[in-house]
Amino acid sequence: MALRSSQWYSGDDRNSYIHRAWMRRGLPREAFDGERPHIAIANTASDLTPCNSHLDEVARSVSDGIWAAGGIPLNLPVLSLGETNVRPTAMLWRNLAAMSTEEMLRANPVDGVVLLGGCDKTIPSLLMAASSVDLPAVVMPGGPMLTGHFRGVPLGCGTDVWRLSEEVRAGTLSREAFLDSESSMIRSRGHCNTMGTASTMACMAEALGMTIPGTAGIPAADSRLLERSHETGRLVVGLVREGRRPSSVMTRGAFLNAIVTLAAIGGSTNAVVHLLAIAGRLGVELDLDDFDRAGSGVPLLADLQPAGRHLMDDLYRAGGLRALLKEVADLLHDEPTVTGRPLSGYLDDAEIWDETVIRRRADPLLPDAGIxxxxxxxxxxxxxxxxxxxxxxxxxxxxxxxxxxxxxxxxxxxxxxxxxxxxxxxxxxxxxxxxxxxxxxxxxxxxxxxxxxxxxxxxxxxxxxxxxxxxxxxxxxxxxxxxxxxxxxxxxxxxxxxxxxxxxxxxxxxxxxxxxxxxxxxxxxxxxxxxxxxxxxxxxxxxxxxxGADLDFLTGSSGDAVGRESH
Known part of the structure; x- marks a missing residue:
C-alpha cells in the first residue's frame, strides 16, 4: 500500500527535495524510502492543562514503540484545554481544538496518528478530529491521578470539592480546614480520580474500540501506562499498514457499546454531547433516544464517586474496565477494535478482584443506571x-x-x-x-x-x-x-x-x-x-x-485528501 506521506517525499523534483531536506534534522535517509509510516503523536501536553502535563513522557514511550515497529514518530503539539483553568469554559474551545487538529493532520505528511489526551475536552476533541480526517488512529489516555487523603479519608478530586465547599457554606466545616485539604487532594500526575468526564471519556474511547482494550483507567503514575504507551506506538504502525481507520472501528454498534458502558460505570452526562458530536463527524446515526434505549436497564456496577464510594485507582486494582464489562458482555455488540479483535474477545480472562468496587450484575449499586x-x-x-x-x-x-x-x-x-x-x-x-x-x-x-x-x-x-x-x-x-x-x-x-x-x-x-x-x-x-x-x-x-453542540459546518467527514499541492 502506498503511504500517504510519499505524496510529499517521493520523487526527485524540487518540492520533494524541499520536503525531505527540511525534515532531515536527525532522521536517516531511509525515513523517506516510502516503506516507513510517518506517525503523528497528537500531544495535548501543557503546563496550563495540569491533568495532561505528564503527556510528554507518555509521548516518548509511544515514540519508542513507533520506532520499534518500523515507523517514524513525529510529535505534533495540538490545542490543549485544561478544565480547571480555562475561562469562561473549556467547552467553548472543544470544537476549535477538534478543527485545528483535523486541519493539521490533513495538511501534514502523516500516515497515522496516536491521540494523547486526558483532561475532559481533550479526548473528545481528538476523536472528533480523527473522525473527520479518518487517518488510522488510536487513543492513548493519560490516566487518572492516585488517591489523595485528608485526615485519613480518601479525597475524590472534584466531587469532594463540591461537598466540602457546601459544608463550609453550611457552617459545618471551617474555612481553615477546607483550605488545609487543598494540598492533599492532588496526589500525583493525572486527571481527576473520580468517574468524572476525563475518566468517562477514556472509558468511552475504549468502549468505542479506539484504545487497546485494558488501557482506560491505568493510573498516570503507574509504570504500566508507559508500557501500554509503547504497545500503542507499535500498534499504530500496523494500523497504517492494514488500512484500518476510525470509520471502520467507530460504527453504530460501537457507539451503542459506549452507551451501555456509560450506564454501567455511572459515567458523566458530558459523554452525551461528546458522543453525539463524534458520531456526527463520522455520519453515524445516533440521537438522544439511543442513550435511553441502549442504556435503559443497564445496572450500575462501578461503586465510584460521584455515584458511589471509591476512586479510579480502586477500579484498576479491582480488575479494571474489562472486568466490569464482562458482567454485561451479553449487552455488547461484536464490533472490531483498533486491534482488529472485538472488545468481547478481551473479556474472557478478565476477573473482578474486589466486589466492593466492581459489583456483580446480580448485586448492582443500582439496577437501572442509564442516562x-x-x-x-x-x-x-x-x-x-x-x-x-x-x-x-x-x-x-x-x-x-x-x-x-x-x-x-x-x-x-x-x-x-x-x-x-x-x-x-x-x-x-x-x-x-x-x-x-x-x-x-x-x-x-x-x-x-x-x-x-x-x-x-x-x-x-x-x-x-x-x-x-x-x-x-x-x-x-x-x-x-x-x-x-x-x-x-x-x-x-x-x-x-x-x-x-x-x-x-x-x-x-x-x-x-x-x-x-x-x-x-x-x-x-x-x-x-x-x-x-x-x-x-x-x-x-x-x-x-x-x-452534540458541534459547529454546523464541521459535521461530517472530509477525509485526508489535501485540496491543492504546495507550489
Missing part, C-alpha cells in the same frame, strides 16, 4: 439527568420555580435571606447553553441557598440549559434544549411557575397552558453577544446540545 432523556413542554428536543447521582425521592417532584437569568444572577441573589425559596422549590438557571453563555459551562449543579444548607438540605431539583461536571452530583436536569438563547421554553419560565419532573415517565414540564407560555416575552438577560473572534463564529454556527 435518562427527558422531554416535555420545557424540553421539546430533550434534556438529560443522571439518576445514579440524584436523590431517589426527588426523581418525581413538583415545585415552584426560582428563576435565575445567568450565573452572575445566581451568585448575586442565591444567599440572600430575602430569596423566596424552600426545599421544595426548583432552581432554574438559563442563559448557559451553547449560545447563551457561550460554550455551555459546567454550572448546572447550582449551589444550594445558604439558608437551606443551614437547615440541613443537601439536594434540590435544579434545571438548566448548562452542563454539569462529571465529578458533581445531585438531582440536576441538564442540557435542556432548545436553550433559552435559542428561543427555547426555558426563556419563558417565570419564578413561581410549577415545574414537574417525572424521571420514570421521562417528562419535564412547566405546568401552565402552552398558549400562555408561548405568549410570554422570552427573557434575554445575560445572553452573550460577542462582536468578533471565535466566540462570534461559535454563536453563529453552534448546534444545540441534543446534536
Amino acid at each position: 435518562a432523556v427527558l422531554r416535555g413542554n420545557l424540553a421539546p428536543t430533550g434534556a438529560v439527568i443522571k439518576p445514579a447521582a440524584a436523590s431517589p425521592e426527588l426523581l418525581r417532584h413538583r415545585g415552584r420555580a426560582v428563576v435565575f437569568d445567568s450565573v452572575e444572577d445566581v451568585y448575586a441573589r442565591l444567599d440572600s435571606p430575602d430569596l423566596d425559596v424552600d426545599e421544595t422549590s426548583v432552581l432554574v438557571l438559563r442563559g448557559c447553553g451553547p449560545k447563551g453563555y457561550p460554550g455551555m459551562p459546567e454550572v448546572g449543579n447550582l449551589p444550594l441557598p445558604a439558608k437551606l444548607l443551614a437547615k440541613g438540605v443537601r439536594d434540590m431539583v435544579r434545571v438548566s440549559d448548562a452542563r454539569m461536571s462529571g465529578t458533581a452530583y445531585g438531582t440536576v436536569v441538564l442540557h435542556t434544549s432548545p436553550e433559552a438563547a435559542a428561543g427555547g421554553p426555558l426563556a419563558r419560565v417565570r419564578t413561581g411557575d410549577p415545574i414537574v419532573l417525572d424521571v420514570a415517565a421521562r417528562r419535564l414540564d412547566v405546568d401552565i397552558p402552552d398558549a400562555e407560555l408561548n405568549a410570554r416575552e422570552p427573557a434575554a438577560n445575560g445572553h452573550a453577544r460577542p462582536a468578533r473572534g471565535w466566540e462570534r463564529l461559535y454563536i453563529d454556527h453552534v448546534n444545540q446540545a441534543d446534536q
